Amino acid sequence: MAVGIWIWSVLAVLQAPAAVPQDIVAGTGRTVQQGDVVVVHLVAEAPDGRAIADTRKRGLPFAFQVAAGGVEPWLDGCVRGMRVGGVRKVVLDPSSGYGEEGVPPVVPPAATLTVTVTLLEARPAQSGR
DSSP states (O other): OHHHHHHHHHHHHOOOTTOOOEEEEOOOSOBOOTTOEEEEEEEEEOTTSOEEEEHHHHTOOEEEETTSSSSOHHHHHHHTTOBTTOEEEEEEOTTTTTTTTOBTTTBOTTOOEEEEEEEEEEEOOOTTO
């Protein structure tokens, strides 16, 4: 559970309403709909290519409900319209990520971060949960 909290804390500071995702791989599975529960792998990289968050390495994908307000707008927007199996990249400039201060020594000051999101699963949310 501590890993999930760590990933959440990384996501909580990455804010980029203007970030525009780019498709790297077009998926072939189910298309994400508003309200779906999605499961993703997420890799956030510093400018030097060092991973500062990597759910793959930890073996713990990240799940959230689309359009429920539980994640930052850039991540919610990134998965909308994706298909299962798809991969998208989002580049977050300092104003969208950790700011001018960064989070030394992990994230350098004024860092532009690259986040890659892989959609593993998308399913309708269960009502009553």
